[in-house]
Amino acid sequence: MASFLQSFLDPKKNWFAKQHMKALSKRLRKYGLRYDDLYDPYYELDVKEALNRLPREIIDARTQRLKRAMDLSMKHEYLPEDLQAMQTPFRSYLQDMLSLVSSFQDFMYFAY
Template sequence: MASSLFQSFLNPSKNWFAAQHMKALSKRLRKYGLRYDDLYDPMYDLDIKEALARLPREIVDARIQRLKRAMDLSMKHEYLPEDLQAMQTPFRSYLQDMLTLVKKERAEREALGALPLYQRTIP
């Protein structure tokens, strides 16, 4: 019950505030030519690092190019031209399916008592 209530609260089609947040976030991402999945940091979560490693090279290269372009625009205090902003698709996901698979595999390995595929090293 509480989980479905929470999910409906976050659903932009059911909650006006969530829809406004999604609209503002989309506008901000379009200014720099980013996708929402580009915001995930592989140094923060090892599941994300593993999911990125499993993706095809072209997708990872496109992600790197978007991030470089966004950093360049940010340093110059500029935005993408309006015509290029209109072509952007900020919520078209490329990482979520693989990330779900990686998390499911990790949970399965932990349930079986196996060692994790990757471990965080402490410097």
């Protein structure tokens, strides 16, 4: 069952997942965001802890992207086309640390 679900959600195997990824990529590029920027540290404590463990430069870049996206949104504008082409919306900077924090939290939960 899990392998079916993974193959269903895999953009390489499912046309609908591929179209969703294209649309999401286009929307993220318009504002200069990455997918990991959408995680809310106030909603999930694991995200907050993972962000606290990342280097300061990565956090500063994330903050800058979020500020730029809010500014563009308030002005009802998008990034210029040449800057949109340079964006990498699915380059992950948070997933590795988030999985590490989650596994540590699971370990601590089951250890006690």
